[in-house]
Amino acid sequence: MSTSKHKADQERRDEALRAIDRAQVESETVVGSTFVRMADRARSHMSAADKDADDHIEVWGTRIGRSLGLIFAIGLVIYLAVTYL
Structure with a gap:
């Protein structure tokens, strides 16, 4: 009885680990592709x-x-941060 319970617990644990791995791979793909x-x-x-x-x-x-627009925007953010923060 103890062996079958241990085996069932191990199977549930393995399935949970596979689900976590699958979720990590999918989330890295979504985030990576969005960044790219x-x-x-x-x-x-x-x-x-x-x-x-x-x-x-x-x-x-x-x-x-x-x-020049990008340089101006960065300069404006720096100016506002120094002035108001």
Whole structure:
């Protein structure tokens, strides 16, 4: 009787561990793919991939404008943090 109870407990434990492993793998995939997708989107945005590649002036103007906007936003956050925190 004790052996069958021990075996049933071991089976439940093994199943629980498999479920935990499966949940970890799935959550890493979701988080990882979301991070990769966001990084790819930011890279293509900053490199002006949405602009006409034949118009070099527009591409470089867009890259410069977006880079300056990012620098301004970071500077503004730093300024506000120093001033109000």
